[in-house]
Amino acid sequence: MKEDKIKLMEVCGTHTMAIARAGIKKLLPSEIELISGPGCPVCVTSQADIDRAIEISRIDNVIITTFGDMMRVPGTKTSFEDMKRDGADIRVVYSPLDALTISEDNPQKRVVFMGVGFETTSPTVAATIIEARKRGLRNFFVLSNFKVLFPALEALAGSSKLKVDGFICPGHVSVVTGTIPYAKIASHYKKPCVITGFDEIDIVKGIKRLVEQIKSHRCTTEIEYRRAVTEDGNIEARRVLDSVFDVKDSHWRGLGMIKESGLKLKNKYRQFDAEKEFKVKLPKAILPKGCICGEVLQGIKGPRDCKLFGKVCTPRKPVGPCMVSSEGTCAAYYRYGE
Amino acid sequence: MCLAVPAKVKSIEKNMAVVDFGGVYKRISLGILSDVKQNDYVLVHAGFAIGKVKQKEAEDTLKVLKELKDVLKDERR
Amino acid sequence: MIGIDKNITLAYGNGGRLMHELIDMLRSKFSNKILNELSDAAEFKVNSTRLAFSTDSFVVKPLFFPGGDIGKLAVCGTVNDISMKGATPLFISLAFIIEEGLEFSILERITSSIKQSAAKAGVLVVTGDVKVVEKGAADKIFINTAGIGVIKKYSLGTKAKPDDxxxxxxxxxxxxxxxxxxxxxxxxxxxxxxxxxxxxxxxxxxxxxxxxxxxxxxxxxxxxxxxxxxxxxxxxxxxxxxxxxxxxxxxxxxxxxxxxxxxxxxxxxxxxxxxxxxxxxxxxxxxxxxxxxxxxxxxxxxxxxxxxxxxxxxxxxxxxxxxxxxxxxx
The missing domain is CATH 3.90.650.10 (PurM-like C-terminal domain)
Structure with a gap:
């Protein structure tokens, strides 16, 4: 009766983590299978983008600032953590605004913020760039590796390889985007979408509403996370974002090139563009052999299908991106013995 | 993909606010959510308020799990 | 060399799996019955008295933090390691590695804290050492303590029992x-x-x-x-x-x-x-x-x-x- 299983994809890595941490899969009815999606910005940052940041960290009098999530992500040869051990000035920050403070405290140095994240995070960096201009900072730069979630979600929804009956949609991305971008996925690709929060109760209620939709053959976007998400989302955040960034085509690790799924700084903010400021030569990207993160990110295969999983590829020495981020599918499986 | 935690706005000064996560205080930016008043609850991500949030009601996860099983059963009949 | 690593990274000191691998590599070098217990403190008999002996180094940053400082940690760390063996801690040693340039006032604050913590725990500092190293060779101040305790009631091991x-x-x-x-x-x-x-x-x-x-x-x-x-x-x-x-x-x-x-x-x-x-x-x-x-x-x-x-x-x-x-x- 395997065909009768209801397959739901939790798009967001924070959901993957919460599900594993609470042990939700063990309590779900056996008819429901959860598949982890590509919603971890660290996991999908391309190797070339990481290599560029690492090359910049080699330059004298440069301080790299980053969210802690990026420290162990492997580039082709090395990671931030390795570079830091070898003497590069790489600092973990909680907020992009902390990077501005570091810029002000180190006027003789150039401070680069490693920008990763989806629609939740990119507006905070846009606001930081506006603030940097206001303060007249000339030594602050952003590497824009931001991703836009919906083009990737559409690519997944439309993929013939992927058999998913519905999407558990990310609550905090939706706080910013609202529900409109989901409309096409629900109506055109006929995939029910339920936006939910990150407590166990939110996730289980989200799953219940998806199952209700599937059983009654409906395909709509529903909000289970009403206490935080509105249909319109945070219009102000999107306005700030649009004033600083334009969309660009972007390479997702595991998924490849996706049209209009990345962000670049608008011309009027180009003085803050780290890619323009630092011309670096990138090593030839060699993708790790045997790694199936691409298929894991698409939900086609699971971590246990990978020969490297838990043997050569562990959270401390990750081979592929899904093991790197603590919210990556493989890391969640490794840590919580899914 | 995005950790965000609710916090109560204690005070506001220009486009910054001091929020209380519950015994843990932090100065955050209102740069992408300016329509905020004292005592509002906001979701905080990377040092920014990203949206307002209402207080959660206490609910029983196991009860919902049981309801979910009922939904599956009902349809099979 | 452990696994694929050629160098010792910080992860070898974080208390997790790799630190255990490193400790095991070191232990095997000096293998003996007392050491192989891998307990927080070693246990042995001198004449008919059973003793617990332990050492620990302290490299905390910052030196002062809410609720304590490196001096208090250095006393409590060793006192606690001996206690976990079921022993009563009696005497501790105290060794400083100081980076040149450290203010005397900071050393004074740390030693006062050590004095207070030792008094509270009921142990005596009975021997010590000071080394000063050039700038960059240490980070302000490192402290090593060792301690001796006596096992009066019964000693505790490393193995739990079923249904504990x-x-x-x-x-x-x-x-x-x-x-x-x-x-x-x-x-x-x-x-x-x-x-x-x-x-x-x-x-x-x-x-x-x-x-x-x-x-x-x-x-x-x-x-x-x-x-x-x-x-x-x-x-x-x-x-x-x-x-x-x-x-x-x-x-x-x-x-x-x-x-x-x-x-x-x-x-x-x-x-x-x-x-x-x-x-x-x-x-x-x-x-x-x-x-x-x-x-x-x-x-x-x-x-x-x-x-x-x-x-x-x-x-x-x-x-x-x-x-x-x-x-x-x-």
């Missing part, structure tokens, strides 16, 4: 979160303080209350999860702990939530877990006092592994710390 109950003396993760906030300039304001304190008197009360304690451990680096794994592994028994029963103060939990940390892996400096026969569990709990909780039990299934019963009642594996936790936004 696990007791903890208070809320976890306070030291690690207090240090992190002070060190990384994260800008959070709270009343979170390090739990750094000497445990010898609490331990003494436990030993008086029950003759059936098998293991005690202070879950420092690597946190509670790592200590539980060490004991499951060395006992070749399973451990089950209940998430609901593990005490974490509300503000500590919040700071963990905001930074994406799991309190089970955050360091403690004033907590200990005690494995005791079920029939004596309440006696020991009362002997320790307020804030003490029963958090789990030893099982004969899942040998060598720790399982966590989550808030919603699912059971999942709780592994040892793999990589140091970093503040994250995802």
């Amino acid at each position: 109950v696990i007791i903890i003396n208070g809320p976890i993760a306070e030291h690690g979160m207090a240090i992190l906030n002070a060190r990384e300039n994260l800008g959070f304001l709270s009343t979170i303080k390090s739990d750094c304190r000497n445990l010898n008197f609490e331990v003494k009360r436990c030993l008086k209350a029950s003759k059936n304690i098998s293991v005690m451990r202070d879950p420092t680096r690597g946190g509670l999860a790592t200590s539980l794994n060490e004991i499951a592994y060395s006992s070749n028994l399973g451990i089950e702990v209940y998430e609901k029963s593990i005490p974490v103060r509300a503000n500590v939990r919040k700071l963990c939530d905001v930074l994406g940390f799991d309190p089970m892996y955050v360091a403690n400096e004033g907590k200990f877990i005690c494995f005791v026969k079920e029939k004596d569990a309440m006696k020991v709990k009362h002997a320790i006092g307020k804030g003490t909780r029963i958090i789990g039990k030893v099982t004969s299934s899942h040998k060598g592994e720790v399982y966590l019963k989550t808030q919603i009642g699912a059971s999942r594996i709780l592994p040892m710390l793999e990589a140091d936790q970093l503040p994250r936004i995802c």
Whole structure:
């Protein structure tokens, strides 16, 4: 009766983590299978983008600032953590605004913020760039590796390889985007979408509403996370974002090139563009052999299908991106013995 | 993909606010959510308020799990 | 060389799996019966007196933090290691490695704190050493202490017994979160303080209350999860702990939530877990006092592994710390 299983994809890595941490899969009815999606910005940052940041960290009098999530992500040869051990000035920050403070405290140095994240995070960096201009900072730069979630979600929804009956949609991305971008996925690709929060109760209620939709053959976007998400989302955040960034085509690790799924700084903010400021030569990207993160990110295969999983590829020495981020599918499986 | 935690706005000064996560205080930016008043609850991500949030009601996860099983059963009949 | 690594990285010192591999490599070099116990303190007999002997080095940054400082840590760390053996700590040594340029006023603050902490724990500083190294060869000040204690009642080993109950003396993760906030300039304001304190008197009360304690451990680096794994592994028994029963103060939990940390892996400096026969569990709990909780039990299934019963009642594996936790936004 395997065909009768209801397959739901939790798009967001924070959901993957919460599900594993609470042990939700063990309590779900056996008819429901959860598949982890590509919603971890660290996991999908391309190797070339990481290599560029690492090359910049080699330059004298440069301080790299980053969210802690990026420290162990492997580039082709090395990671931030390795570079830091070898003497590069790489600092973990909680907020992009902390990077501005570091810029002000180190006027003789150039401070680069490693920008990763989806629609939740990119507006905070846009606001930081506006603030940097206001303060007249000339030594602050952003590497824009931001991703836009919906083009990737559409690519997944439309993929013939992927058999998913519905999407558990990310609550905090939706706080910013609202529900409109989901409309096409629900109506055109006929995939029910339920936006939910990150407590166990939110996730289980989200799953219940998806199952209700599937059983009654409906395909709509529903909000289970009403206490935080509105249909319109945070219009102000999107306005700030649009004033600083334009969309660009972007390479997702595991998924490849996706049209209009990345962000670049608008011309009027180009003085803050780290890619323009630092011309670096990138090593030839060699993708790790045997790694199936691409298929894991698409939900086609699971971590246990990978020969490297838990043997050569562990959270401390990750081979592929899904093991790197603590919210990556493989890391969640490794840590919580899914 | 995005950790965000609710916090109560204690005070506001220009486009910054001091929020209380519950015994843990932090100065955050209102740069992408300016329509905020004292005592509002906001979701905080990377040092920014990203949206307002209402207080959660206490609910029983196991009860919902049981309801979910009922939904599956009902349809099979 | 361990596995694929050519160099020793910070992960070899974080209290997790790699540190255990490094320690094992070093242990095998000096292999002997006393060392191979791999207990927090060594146990041996001199004439007819049973002694516990332990050493520890302290390299904390910042030197002063809410709830303590490097001096207090240096005393409590060694006192607690000896106590975990069931011994009464008596004498400690004190060695400083000082980076040139350190202000005398800072040294004065640290030594005053050492004096106070030693008096509180009832131990005497009986020998010591000072080295000064050039700038960059140390970070302000490093301290090493060693200590000797005498085993009066009975000594504690590294192996739990089937059906033992696990007791903890208070809320976890306070030291690690207090240090992190002070060190990384994260800008959070709270009343979170390090739990750094000497445990010898609490331990003494436990030993008086029950003759059936098998293991005690202070879950420092690597946190509670790592200590539980060490004991499951060395006992070749399973451990089950209940998430609901593990005490974490509300503000500590919040700071963990905001930074994406799991309190089970955050360091403690004033907590200990005690494995005791079920029939004596309440006696020991009362002997320790307020804030003490029963958090789990030893099982004969899942040998060598720790399982966590989550808030919603699912059971999942709780592994040892793999990589140091970093503040994250995802």
